[in-house]
Amino acid sequence: MQPWIRYVICGVAGLALGAGAAVQRVRTGAFGASTAIGPWTTGKDFGTAGASAYTRAVVSLRGILALPAHEARYYNAAVDSAGQPLDGKCRYRVTGKAIPAKWWSLTLYDHPGYLVANQANIFSVASAHVPNPASWTVLVAPAEQAGLWLPTGRIDRFELTLRTYLPDDGGAGNLTRDQLPSIVKEGC
Amino acid sequence: MRAWLMPLVLGFLLAVAGYVTAMMQFPQVLMGFATSRISKAAGYNTLFASPMATDKARAIVRPSPDLAYSSCPFDLVNGPVLVDVEPVPAPYWSLSVFDARTDVAFVRNNLDANNQPIRIAIAQDGQPVPDGMQAVRVSGKTGIALLRILVQDRAQFAAIDAARKKSNCKPLS
Numbered sequence: 001m002q003p004w005i006r007y008v009i010c011g012v013a014g015l016a017l018g019a020g021a022a023v024q025r026v027r028t029g030a031f032g033a034s035t036a037i038g039p040w041t042t043g044k045d046f047g048t049a050g051a052s053a054y055t056r057a058v059v060s061l062r063g064i065l066a067l068p069a070h071e072a073r074y075y076n077a078a079v080d081s082a083g084q085p086l087d088g089k090c091r092y093r094v095t096g097k098a099i100p101a102k103w104w105s106l107t108l109y110d111h112p113g114y115l116v117a118n119q120a121n122i123f124s125v126a127s128a129h130v131p132n133p134a135s136w137t138v139l140v141a142p143a144e145q146a147g148l149w150l151p152t153g154r155i156d157r158f159e160l161t162l163r164t165y166l167p168d169d170g171g172a173g174n175l176t177r178d179q180l181p182s183i184v185k186e187g188c
Numbered sequence: 189m190r191a192w193l194m195p196l197v198l199g200f201l202l203a204v205a206g207y208v209t210a211m212m213q214f215p216q217v218l219m220g221f222a223t224s225r226i227s228k229a230a231g232y233n234t235l236f237a238s239p240m241a242t243d244k245a246r247a248i249v250r251p252s253p254d255l256a257y258s259s260c261p262f263d264l265v266n267g268p269v270l271v272d273v274e275p276v277p278a279p280y281w282s283l284s285v286f287d288a289r290t291d292v293a294f295v296r297n298n299l300d301a302n303n304q305p306i307r308i309a310i311a312q313d314g315q316p317v318p319d320g321m322q323a324v325r326v327s328g329k330t331g332i333a334l335l336r337i338l339v340q341d342r343a344q345f346a347a348i349d350a351a352r353k354k355s356n357c358k359p360l361s
Contacts, residue, residue, distance in 0.1 A: 014200060015206040018210070026214055048291065061214070061249070062249060062250065065332065067292065067295060103279070105254045109250060114249065115253060117243040126340065
C-alpha cells in the first residue's frame with residue numbers, strides 16, 4: 001500500500017470519528033446538564049458568551065432561544081426522585097413548595113423537546129393556577145386526575161421542565177433540592 | 189506496523205479537530221435552521237405572531253405553552269433592523285435578541301421598561317443606527333428577535349393577540 005493511502009484512510013477516519021463523537025455527545029446530552037440537583041438538571045450560562053461549547057451545543061438542540069439566568073432559569077427532569085426514567089404509562093406525584101421567582105411553570109415534553117398530544121390539551125401547569133403556592137401538588141399521569149393534572153399521553157419517555165421567571169436572586173444561584181419539587185412514582 | 193504510526197497520529201489529531209469543529213459549529217447550524225424555519229411563516233425582518241404552542245408546534249424545540257411568541261427572524265445584510273414593541277395587557281412580557289451563535293445580545297422585560305414601549309435597532313458593528321435609537325450590536329448577519337408574552341388564561345389570548353400585533357419589526361431602509 002502506498003504511504004499516502006494510509007494517511008488518507010487515517011485522516012478521513014479520524015475526522016469522521018471526531019465529528020461523530022461530538023454529534024453523539026450532544027444528542028445524548030440533557031438540557032442544562034451542567035448541574036444535577038436530585039432529579040433536576042440545570043445550568044446558569046444559557047445564552048451567554050461564557051457558555052461552554054458543549055452547553056451551547058446542547059441548548060441549541062434541546063432548548064434553543066433559552067433566556068439568560070437573570071431573566072429565567074430552566075430545570076429539567078428526565079428521571080424521578082428515585083433516579084428512574086419518567087415513563088408516560090405511569091403516575092407521578094410532583095410536590096413542591098414556594099418557588100422564589102415572579103412566576104413559574106411546569107411543562108411536559110417528549111425527549112426531542114416537543115409538547116405531547118393529549119385529549120385534554122393540557123401541556124403545563126403555571127404558578128397562577130396553583131391554589132397554594134407554598135405547598136402544591138401536580139399529578140402527572142396518562143389518565144385524568146382530580147386537582148392539577150399534567151397528561152403524559154402514554155408516551156414511553158417524557159421530561160419535565162420547570163421554568164422560573166425573574167428569579168428572586170437574579171438567577172445567581174440554583175434552587176436547592178428542598179426548593180425544587182420532588183417527583184415520586186405512584187404506580188404504572 | 190511502523191508504517192501506520194504517523195498516519196494514526198494524523199488520524200488522532202484530525203479526530204480532535206473534527207470533534208472541536210463540530211461542537212463549535214453545532215449552535216450556528218441549528219440556529220440557522222431555526223431562523224430559516226421561522227422565516228417561512230412571514231419572511232425575514234418582519235414580526236410574526238405565532239399561535240399558542242400545542243403538540244403540533246415544530247418550529248422550535250421546547251416551546252412554552254404559557255407564552256405567546258412573536259418572532260422576527262432578521263437579516264442585516266442590507267442594514268439595521270428596527271424592532272418596536274408596544275406594551276401588552278399581560279403580567280409579563282419581554283423582548284430578547286439572539287445572534288447567529290445563540291448568544292443573547294439583548295433582553296428587556298415589561299418591569300425593566302416600566303410597561304413602556306421598547307424600541308431598538310439591531311445592527312452589526314459599523315452599521316449606523318438612527319439617533320435616539322438603542323443599538324443592539326450582534327455578531328453575524330442573522331438571528332431572531334423574540335417577544336414573549338405570558339398568557340395566564342387562554343380566555344385572555346384574544347386581547348393579548350390584538351395588542352401584540354401593534355408591535356413591529358422592519359428594515360431601516
